[in-house]
Amino acid sequence: METIKLTIDNKTVEVEKGTTILKAARKIGIEIPTLCHFEMCDMNIENKPGGCRICVVEVDGRKNLAPACATEAQNGMVINSHNIRVLNARRTVLKLIISDHPFDCLVCAKSGNCELQSLATKFGIRDIPYQGEKSTYRKDTSPSIIRDVDKCIMCRRCEMMCNEVQTVGALSAVNRGFNSVVAPAFEMDLEKSPCTYCGQCVSVCPTGALTEVDHSNDVLRALSDRTKTVIVQTAPAVRAALGEEFGLEPGTSVTGKMAAALRRLGFKYVFDTDFAADLTIMEEGTELLDRLGRYLKGEENVKLPMILKVQIR
Numbered sequence: 072m073e074t075i076k077l078t079i080d081n082k083t084v085e086v087e088k089g090t091t092i093l094k095a096a097r098k099i100g101i102e103i104p105t106l107c108h109f110e111m112c113d114m115n116i117e118n119k120p121g122g123c124r125i126c127v128v129e130v131d132g133r134k135n136l137a138p139a140c141a142t143e144a145q146n147g148m149v150i151n152s153h154n155i156r157v158l159n160a161r162r163t164v165l166k167l168i169i170s171d172h173p174f175d176c177l178v179c180a181k182s183g184n185c186e187l188q189s190l191a192t193k194f195g196i197r198d199i200p201y202q203g204e205k206s207t208y209r210k211d212t213s214p215s216i217i218r219d220v221d222k223c224i225m226c227r228r229c230e231m232m233c234n235e236v237q238t239v240g241a242l243s244a245v246n247r248g249f250n251s252v253v254a255p256a257f258e259m260d261l262e263k264s265p266c267t268y269c270g271q272c273v274s275v276c277p278t279g280a281l282t283e284v285d286h287s288n289d290v291l292r293a294l295s296d297r298t299k300t301v302i303v304q305t306a307p308a309v310r311a312a313l314g315e316e317f318g319l320e321p322g323t324s325v326t327g328k329m330a331a332a333l334r335r336l337g338f339k340y341v342f343d344t345d346f347a348a349d350l351t352i353m354e355e356g357t358e359l360l361d362r363l364g365r366y367l368k369g370e371e372n373v374k375l376p377m378i379l380k381v382q383i384r
């Protein structure tokens with residue numbers, strides 16, 4: 072393994088050749104803000120959109136600021152990641168992004184959990200001097216996912232997730248310039264696209280552009296109706312995910328606690344999905360082994376997450 076040495080904010084760091092400046096900085100505890108960067112697809116630099124420019128840093132000897140997430144660290148590089156030029160550039164980038172974003176944070180489903188909102192707070196953004204046309208697009212509400220494209224910052228993380236990790240290929244950037252959006256082919260609604268509603272694009276969207284449809288109020292209404300017997304059937308993965316959300320060790324099963332909590336909420340019966348889930352896992356496992364086998368034999372166009380392909384290489 073060939074390694075290189077560089078200096079970031081007066082600290083020397085040694086990393087494997089091919090590492091990005093961002094990764095090198097993180098290795099020594101220097102936090103550089105990101106928006107479009109998507110860790111899971113951090114496999115090769117050519118693959119990176121590097122579109123938002125919030126992660127810019129100053130590299131000695133280079134005229135322009137460089138995006139840390141999409142620039143390969145070089146031996147002997149001297150980098151400044153937090154001087155006034157860099158901070159001003161990041162503030163300008165942020166203001167430009169926000170200038171084409173709705174200001175309805177108070178009623179946005181992502182409020183409190185939005186990366187754009189957090190960055191605006193962190194950078195102390197109090198005014199947006201750039202006024203002009205705002206992009207507008209119709210809202211797409213499918214049975215599970217809401218696409219509110221007006222809140223999209225074109226980071227394209229959803230696209231990478233759908234294409235390179237989930238290998239579904241339901242999303243891609245369409246149109247040009249101010250009219251560009253990330254959408255299914257022919258800008259059709261998600262419901263008519265090959266989307267499987269896996270929800271992974273929602274989990275990586277940094278803003279409220281992709282959110283899940285929330286049925287909580289319907290459930291609460293049913294639970295408060297004394298004439299109804301309300302039953303619940305939980306998805307298999309929830310018992311581990313719930314534990315993690317409450318700070319337990321990832322993977323801890325909280326089946327009993329979950330059933331007790333659901334009963335206390337007022338559900339009359341709690342059902343599990345074990346049998347159907349077991350069948351699905353067997354089916355999926357068999358399919359994965361089949362695809363891996365074909366990929367290892369050199370067959371082209373085998374659908375496998377990019378992350379697996381890179382690890383196999």
Ligand code: SF4
Nearest residue numbers: 233266267269270272
């Ligand atoms: S929910 Fe649909 S669009 Fe989103 S990653 Fe999954 S398949 Fe792709």
Ligand code: SF4
Nearest residue numbers: 223224226227229276
């Ligand atoms: S929908 Fe979300 S994840 Fe996709 S490009 Fe827009 S902001 Fe990024």
Ligand code: FES
Nearest residue numbers: 121123124126140
């Ligand atoms: S996070 Fe680096 S260019 Fe967007």
